[in-house]
Amino acid sequence: MAAAARDRAAIFAALGDETRLLLIAKLCSGQPHSISELTVDSKLTRQAITKHLRVLQRAGIVHGVRAGREKRFEFDPEPMQEIKQYLDIVSEQWDQALARLKSFVED
Amino acid sequence: MNDRIEKRIELKASVSRVWQALTDYREFGEWFRVKLDGPFVAGEVSRGQITYPEYEHLKWEAVVQKMEAERLFSFTWHPYAIDPKVDYSKEPQTLVEFKLEKTATGTLLLLSESGFDKIPAGRSLEAFRMNDGGWTQQMKNIEHHVTEKP
Numbered sequence: 001m002a003a004a005a006r007d008r009a010a011i012f013a014a015l016g017d018e019t020r021l022l023l024i025a026k027l028c029s030g031q032p033h034s035i036s037e038l039t040v041d042s043k044l045t046r047q048a049i050t051k052h053l054r055v056l057q058r059a060g061i062v063h064g065v066r067a068g069r070e071k072r073f074e075f076d077p078e079p080m081q082e083i084k085q086y087l088d089i090v091s092e093q094w095d096q097a098l099a100r101l102k103s104f105v106e107d
Numbered sequence: 108m109n110d111r112i113e114k115r116i117e118l119k120a121s122v123s124r125v126w127q128a129l130t131d132y133r134e135f136g137e138w139f140r141v142k143l144d145g146p147f148v149a150g151e152v153s154r155g156q157i158t159y160p161e162y163e164h165l166k167w168e169a170v171v172q173k174m175e176a177e178r179l180f181s182f183t184w185h186p187y188a189i190d191p192k193v194d195y196s197k198e199p200q201t202l203v204e205f206k207l208e209k210t211a212t213g214t215l216l217l218l219s220e221s222g223f224d225k226i227p228a229g230r231s232l233e234a235f236r237m238n239d240g241g242w243t244q245q246m247k248n249i250e251h252h253v254t255e256k257p
Binding site for chain 1: 112114116118119120124125128129134137138139140186216218220223
């Protein structure tokens with residue numbers, strides 16, 4: 001549980017940036033991408049993209065894979081799934097709390 | 108994936124009744140299941156002890172943001188902070204807003220909890236709508252990936 005919460009903090013932090021969300025959007029199309037592909041139509045430099053990819057890698061959202069001489073990056077949906085489950089739990093808790101509020105004010 | 112949780116519920120009670128249930132600290136505690144130390148005051152920290160069965164060991168802590176009579180009550184907190192061993196201060200704080208609207212039969216309560224991704228509500232989504240391909244489609248892709256790998 002403690003580890004999960006730490007991971008979640010890292011995932012949230014990784015997602016809290018528009019450039020990184022854009023990188024995820026590109027990568028989640030399914031194909032691993034090279035840094036060059038990810039740098040195309042971006043205003044950012046290769047170095048900046050690399051830095052953002054490193055943050056995503058630390059959060060486990062992106063993994064590096066070797067393809068011959070080139071390094072490519074692929075999307076891992078698991079951390080996002082973890083976040084989705086977490087949001088589902090928070091959402092479920094509100095449903096229960098609001099149901100209690102309803103019977104509280106309507107009685 | 109959403110960066111906010113939104114709920115709407117129709118209550119057969121007057122706006123002032125609902126407002127009281129939300130902002131009187133004892134009444135809030137009744138339905139939310141928390142024993143609060145004192146009244147809610149905008150800008151101040153609210154502390155207490157959870158009274159929900161099996162979670163009684165947990166502390167409640169939130170910062171009251173807005174109290175606009177019979178319209179808006181909001182606070183920031185760490186959602187779902189259920190493990191006392193975990194330091195939730197590193198997790199993002201979310202904003203919880205209760206908005207009240209008068210209806211023919213009582214009150215419409217709109218609840219939202221936002222800020223899960225640390226981006227001001229809606230901004231990330233707006234940013235993506237302006238991009239080719241669109242955020243909606245990309246989110247569908249993510250959804251697809253996620254459901255593919257249960």
